[in-house]
Amino acid sequence: MKGQHGFIGTSQHARFEPHRESWLAAAWHKVRRWEQLAYEREQLSRMSDDMLKDIGLSRADVMEESERHFWEDPLKK
Numbered sequence: 001m002k003g004q005h006g007f008i009g010t011s012q013h014a015r016f017e018p019h020r021e022s023w024l025a026a027a028w029h030k031v032r033r034w035e036q037l038a039y040e041r042e043q044l045s046r047m048s049d050d051m052l053k054d055i056g057l058s059r060a061d062v063m064e065e066s067e068r069h070f071w072e073d074p075l076k077k
Helices: 025-046 047-054 059-066
Strands: none
Touching: 025 059, 047 059
């Protein structure tokens, strides 16, 4: 139905939304991700050996992960 209006995503503004994220928003997202990584690594380091065993990690794995820099994101988010 050519030319119909009212469907989701048919407005011209919807086409440009992926490009609207400013550099400031991208930087804020990156800083928040770094905070999340630091928090998760700290939580891992506080787990007992039994808890680590339950999730399949060793103390050596945790030490290796906790020594990484805050900006090293294994998932590249």
